Amino acid sequence: MEFYDRDPRLVARGLLGKVLVREADGEGMAGRIVEVEAYLGSDDAAAHAAAGLTPRNRVLFGPPGRSYVYFIYGNHYCLNVSCLPDGVAGGVLFRALEPLAGLEAMARNRGLTGELTERGRRLLTTGPGRLCEAMKITRARDNDLDLTMPESGIWIGDDGARRPRIAVTPRIGITKSADHPLRYIIAGNEFVSGPRSRSQ
Secondary structure, three states: OHHHOOOHHHHHHHHOOOEEEEEEOOEEEEEEEEEEEEEOOOOOOOOHHHHOOOOOOHHHHOOOOEEEEEEEOOOEEEEEEEOOOOOOOOEEEEEEEEEEEOHHHHHHHHOOOOOOOHHHHHHHHEOHHHHHHHOOOOHHHHOOOEOOOHHHOEEEEOOOOOOOOEEEEOOOOOOOOOOOOOEEEEOOOOOOOOOOOOOO
16 A cells, blocks of 8 residues: 555556556456556646545545546546545546456457457557456446455556656646646557657
């Protein structure tokens, strides 16, 4: 839990290269975390916590290391992990994964048919909505779970992969506080959902 009890910017950097694992309905899936965005809480206009504590965003104000799932644009879910001590809001959004295991199940969950080409693999979990659909992540089932515990059915593990080279850019897909350099990616990774460079 100490890993998440920190500034979201530090947590975001530390998450890159780790593995998001999902076990649901008898299927196992896993993907390497290659793109995330940090959200800084009440002082961050783009963060859900900027409006203060509400029933919808209460997970962000709770203990660190919990899943915060929300529905956006009326058609897809987004997965975040809470950061900072209990009572202080902060979080990290998962934007993209490099698929590692359970690719056939991911494709089926996304409604993709036919052979999994290189382009098809990129369509599985590149983007926050796609990765949630591929891993069958929903708010009703997966909000406010402990992402440090396999018993949750969704958790973050470490397979000992070499520490990646990190690039930092402004967050994407938002209008408020859009210029802040709070998007962290594994530089050059083909599964990143947007620009792949601009190291800092």
